[in-house]
Amino acid sequence: MADAGKEITIYDIAQKLNLSAATVSRGLKDHPGINKNTKKKILATAEKMGYRFNSFASNLRKKNSNIIGVIVPRLNSNFMSDVIAGIEKVVNKAGYTLFISQSFESMQHEITNAKAMFNNRVDGILVSLAYDTTNISHFEQFTRRNIPVVFFDRVIEHEKYPAICIDNYKAANTLVSHLIEQGCNRIVHISGDQRRNVYADRTRGYQQALKDNQLPFEDELLIVNDLSQAAAIQAAKKILKMRPLPDAVFAASDFCAINCMLEIKKAGLKIPGDIAFAGFNNDQMACVVEPQLTTIDYKGFEMGEFAARMIINHLVNPGELQNTHSLVLRSELIIRESSLKAGVK
Amino acid sequence: MADAGKEITIYDIAQKLNLSAATVSRGLKDHPGINKNTKKKILATAEKMGYRFNSFASNLRKKNSNIIGVIVPRLNSNFMSDVIAGIEKVVNKAGYTLFISQSFESMQHEITNAKAMFNNRVDGILVSLAYDTTNISHFEQFTRRNIPVVFFDRVIEHEKYPAICIDNYKAANTLVSHLIEQGCNRIVHISGDQRRNVYADRTRGYQQALKDNQLPFEDELLIVNDLSQAAAIQAAKKILKMRPLPDAVFAASDFCAINCMLEIKKAGLKIPGDIAFAGFNNDQMACVVEPQLTTIDYKGFEMGEFAARMIINHLVNPGELQNTHSLVLRSELIIRESSLKAGVK
DNA sequence: AAATTCTTTGCAATCGATTGCAAAACAAAT
DNA sequence: ATTTGTTTTGCAATCGATTGCAAAGAATTT
Incomplete structure (x- = not known):
């Protein structure tokens, strides 16, 4: 039953129980050297008086x-x-x-x-x-x-x-290998800033998968942007102009993959028939788009x-x-x- | 150039400048009573010595x-x-x-x-x-x-x-009125726990819109669940069995609306042709589903x-x-x- | 009963910033 | 030079928990 009047400190508890503040402090912290009954009394009184621990004082003293x-x-x-x-x-x-x-x-x-x-x-x-x-x-x-x-x-x-x-390299590699297995051989990769490990590694994994399958990598196939919605749409436009037309797009984020895919669908292409898509991260959205998005999941x-x-x-x-x-x-x-x-x- | 050795306090700064800790404290806080030059010196020295403010001490003293x-x-x-x-x-x-x-x-x-x-x-x-x-x-x-x-x-x-x-009542009312304008007259509402204001108010808004348009409200039309994906799918199944079939669904969250909609699409119904849909919150997902979801936006x-x-x-x-x-x-x-x-x- | 061990408890300093009040320093006016 | 007024600065107590060390108390052994 605390009231707004005054904060209760260990000194108040100590006084009420005829103990020292040191004992109260230890009692509250369940220090092994304190008698069980004393502890019980301290805890009870603290509760009754509406005591609340002052972390400032504690932090100051303990320096953490x-x-x-x-x-x-x-x-x-x-x-x-x-x-x-x-x-x-x-x-x-x-x-x-x-x-x-x-x-x-x-x-x-x-x-x-x-x-x-x-x-x-x-x-x-x-x-x-x-x-x-x-x-x-x-x-x-x-x-x-x-x-x-x-x-x-x-x-x-x-x-x-x-x-x-996670092993972004391996994950991307696995994903792109899967696309290749599905018969894709001209795969665009949309990625983010290559100074970020997650993007650089995914790009490497992508390139390695191409190489492993004797597919050529061309600079045109790698689109680097900020993965935003606007960037995704722009990427889609760029992809639509590519000749020959790519048969798959792997974006480094689901959000980007989805926005790109929607734009390409809008242009009348069939997915995955004409172009397959894959993203990264298994966002909730990935199950909501049509078609549902292939992706990499990690916990x-x-x-x-x-x-x-x-x-x-x-x-x-x-x-x-x-x-x-x-x-x-x-x-x-x-x-x-x-x-x-x-x-x- | 601070090193891990020791924390610098205002006392250290005071000593180096031949001042009192009080003055240093005030100087750092830009107290009006402190000479401008002194302040400058204090700030410079603090920076040089690698001082960092100790909020524990301050909080303890100031009690906030x-x-x-x-x-x-x-x-x-x-x-x-x-x-x-x-x-x-x-x-x-x-x-x-x-x-x-x-x-x-x-x-x-x-x-x-x-x-x-x-x-x-x-x-x-x-x-x-x-x-x-x-x-x-x-x-x-x-x-x-x-x-x-x-x-x-x-x-x-x-x-x-x-x-x-926001005015959840009004927002829902507006939304449902819109559905009615579109020719819907058998509108299901999926909502969450009615003890939560956001859900109760939306339900009221929905019911009032029906009433305003002389549409009957039937208990069957109100589905209350936890708005999860599973609940959305279950709701969809229930809706599909209703006779006559509803011509619109308004869910109290976009996530629920979308999952319900997808399930109903899967059953072969046309949206919005057979059943119109609307959600609430203008989630990113709302632009990603097909068809894109009508919803309420608030900042x-x-x-x-x-x-x-x-x-x-x-x-x-x-x-x-x-x-x-x-x-x-x-x-x-x-x-x-x-x-x-x-x-x- | 004295000596020894083990349990419990208390003393008092410490952490570092804040602030009311008073004193010192300085400038301006008489 | 003295008084008055204005700036600047310092003293010292305070906030409340922690903890090394020592001492008191209780229990056990000789």
């Missing part, structure tokens, strides 16, 4: 915040929401809370967010890089103070920072869990900063109508 | 955290990501940071999250309620301590808590901004807790193919 920062490009996908959920699960169990922020795909924002996290003294930070992040010097302030930084999904090669991602929740575990590990055993350096998660090819040339007429 | 808590059902929609962006914009400008968490549509989670926010001493809290939240006593701890609580979108009627939302970013401003107002002028009690934002009917019976054959 029990907060993990998370910077992501955007929160608006199922994938990201799953990642966050996975992180939350692990992190909460370890007694930490999250401080989430969006970079909106801009390095400027990312830098600002990193600064804010730094000033808020997060104990560790999880990052999926923005679309246009070219260097990562804004994370040096963390490593300099031994605050662990872990990248996930949109990662960057750097010996200092562990990274969690955001799992990725979040692993990333969080890695951070927590670093915090628990501060010594072994590089025990597990990087981690590659499983991904899976999901075949749907948009690429099934064989099956459909 | 400058943190605003946000609890939302899920982060996985464009809508929510926009809301968060709007909130962030306003809140950051006012010197606050965000503490975001997801309830995953569960009241249990919501309660836990509220507790965590409370213990982390947020200065205010913004909430969009979970699907199954029946009572809101878990927010009383905040009001009891004069911590402002503002609801948005999924709100609840309560004189203590201001709320920001998440704006809603976030307003909600944040309301909280910040309460924090700045703690007196007038109920100056603006609630706020209704604009929404707009977006007409697309799925409801255009007139236009399409």
Whole structure:
């Protein structure tokens, strides 16, 4: 039955029970040296008096915040929401809370967010890089103070920072091989900024699959843009003008694949009959378009869990900063109508 | 050039400049009483020594955290990501940071999250309620301590808590009127838990539109479920068995509308020819399905901004807790193919 | 009964920024 | 030179939890 009047502190509890604040503090923390009955009394009194723990005082004294920062490009996908959920699960169990922020795909924002996290003294930070992040010097302030930084999904090669991602090269390779199996031999790839691992690796996987099957790669077949809706439509127009006409399009994101596909459908082409399509990420949308989109699925929740575990590990055993350096998660090819040339007429 | 060795405090800066910590503190905060040159020197030295503000000490002393808590059902929609962006914009400008968490549509989670926010001493809290939240006593701890609580979108009627939302009644009414104009007169409505304002109000709007047009409402026409994919498909099956067959379906979410529509398409019916469709929220998906979905659009970013401003107002002028009690934002009917019976054959 | 061990508890300093009040420094006016 | 007024700065207490160390108390052994 607390009232707004005054915050109750451990001193108030101590006074009421004729104990010292030290004992109350330990009692609340379930310290082994405190008598069971005393603990019980402390807990009961704290509850009755409406005590609430003051993390500021605690953090000040202990010099850590029990907060993990998370910077992501955007929160608006199922994938990201799953990642966050996975992180939350692990992190909460370890007694930490999250401080989430969006970079909106801009390095400027990312830098600002990193600064804010730094000033808020997060104990560790999880990052999926923005679309246009070219260097990562804004994370040096963390490593300099031994605050662990872990990248996930949109990662960057750097010996200092562990990274969690899927094998984008292999996934793309598998996907493109599937398209080739379906009889496609002139496959366009639409990708994003090649400085981002996820896009560069997918491009490599695509090219390797062509090579493995003795298909020629031509520069014209690779379209690099920002994967936005506008870009997808523009790409579609470009594709429609290509001669000979490509017989498949593999876009590095479902969103882009879908928008491109719709534009091409609008031009009267049959999918997958004339052109097969495939995307990446298994977005909810992929099941909603017609035809349903072949794509690569990987589990955001799992990725979040692993990333969080890695951070927590670093915090628990501060010594072994590089025990597990990087981690590659499983991904899976999901075949749907948009690429099934064989099956459909 | 800070190194990991030691945290620099205002005392260190004070010592180096032969000043008192008080002056340094004021200098860093741009206090009017401090000489301009002194300020400049303080700032420069702080920068050079690698000082970082210790918010724990500050919070402890000032008894506020400058943190605003946000609890939302899920982060996985464009809508929510926009809301968060709007909130962030306003809140950051006012010197606050965000503490975001997801309830995953569960009241249990919501309660836990509220507790965590409370213990982390947020200065205010913004909430969009979970699907199954029946009572809101878990927010009383905040009001009891004069911590402002503002609801948005999924709100609840309560004189203590201001709320920001659109006029769901009017929006649904407009939408259903549009369907009727298109010649529909047997309109099914699929909605969510009627204890949630957004769903109850949309249902009322739907029913009123029928009444306004002298159309009979039958219980059979209202399907209440959890709006999930499975529920949408089940609803579709139910609709297909109705005699006479309905000529329109209005679902309280785009996701549900789309899944239901796809199932009905699969059964061979023409949309909108046989059955017209409409959803709610203008999700990205709505433009991706075929036919594109008629829906109601409202601006998440704006809603976030307003909600944040309301909280910040309460924090700045703690007196007038109920100056603006609630706020209704604009929404707009977006007409697309799925409801255009007139236009399409 | 004395000595030893194990349990419990308390003392007091510490973390770093803030702020009311007072004092010092300086400039301007008499 | 003295008084008055204006800028600048400093003193010192405060916020509340933590923890190394020591001491008191209880239980056990000789």
